[in-house]
Amino acid sequence: MDERDLMGIIESILFVSGDPVSARDISQILELDIRKVRKLIKKMIDCFHFERRGLQIIMVNDTYQLATRPEYSQYIEKYIGKKHTQNLTQASLETLAIIAYKQPITKAEIEAIRGVKSDYTINTLISRGFIREVDRMDTPGRPILYGTTEYFLKSFGLSSLDELPPLESK
């Protein structure tokens, strides 16, 4: 099997899966070294972009998924109608930003930065699946520590937390 076959197989697996597939699973199916798999997918990602294909491969924490290209969304929406999405409020966004950059973080620490109570916002973010309780702090009261989810990464087009845009100090 040459590379084209391998890439074809990976593409068809991603299509069938629909959900993200881990590099490990793909390497097991293809009986191929995981590093080789990552390299192949990287090549596919570039190739999909270069050819401006309608589909792209997105990468989140070493898992891969087929998705349509956001640039073409208006045409998709002409066909299937607009996705109903609820916009995130400024309160949600700044809270989410604090959690994303400073995780794991307690509610008290979030509130210290925002200067306002944040229970409601935190609950909204949990119910929308962007954050979750990751641990408890080893201090009196064992406060909950919050962190972001994989869904957060996917929704914001991030492969990993390292890809968060750098915080500007001024």
Added chain:
Amino acid sequence: MSYLVKLEHFEGPLDLLLHLISKAKVQIEDISITEITEQYLETLRLMEQFDIEVASDFLVMAATLLHIKSCLLVPRPKTELPEDQLEETDPRQELIAKLLEYKKFKEAGIKLKKREEYFSRMYYKLPEEKIFMDNQEVLPTNADIEMLQKVFLLLLKNQKNGRESIPIIHKIKRDPITVNEKIGELKKYFSKYTQTTFFQLFTKHTDREGIIITFLALLELLKENFIDVIQHYPFGDIIIKRRA
């Protein structure tokens, strides 16, 4: 004539302060506490005029601002420390640090919003149905006749079950005997006998629940001052005596 005043919505006192600072076109580091405090209080007054409930966080900040302002006004007492060891403490420092920190995340939030808007315009496909057997995924590559047969039998079984009862209902077993019933039983026992031991209360067939329920019943009886218990050493048998 009526005015239409648009009062912006602020996430909190820090948000409001940032707004006032940007309106004054000064750097956060160079804020004049006197001016900003005045404007801040003015905004709060406006909010009250419009019947907007001012959250306590805003009031705390107002107090903080006034405190800083007073610190700046009051001449500082002379300290005996030499000049170079005197810490240059600007009472504004803490507030400025907080504002800078908050601003960082507020801006990061705006950046995130743009990303989310862009990436929410992606569409995904639903996964194909996967077939599981004994929690192990069956891929065509490792299927043989035996496996096919198993899958087939499983399908038949599922179908048969499916017709009879679709949802799987977990039954919660009732305790074979309740604590109250056990108490009654024990009282009856003690109407005949005056003494027994904990171990004697069980047969070989008493299960864990039975032991727990008996123990709870004994605790209850002890509380009612119906019995006395004596245990000579830890984990040893417990002598149970009826109270006279």
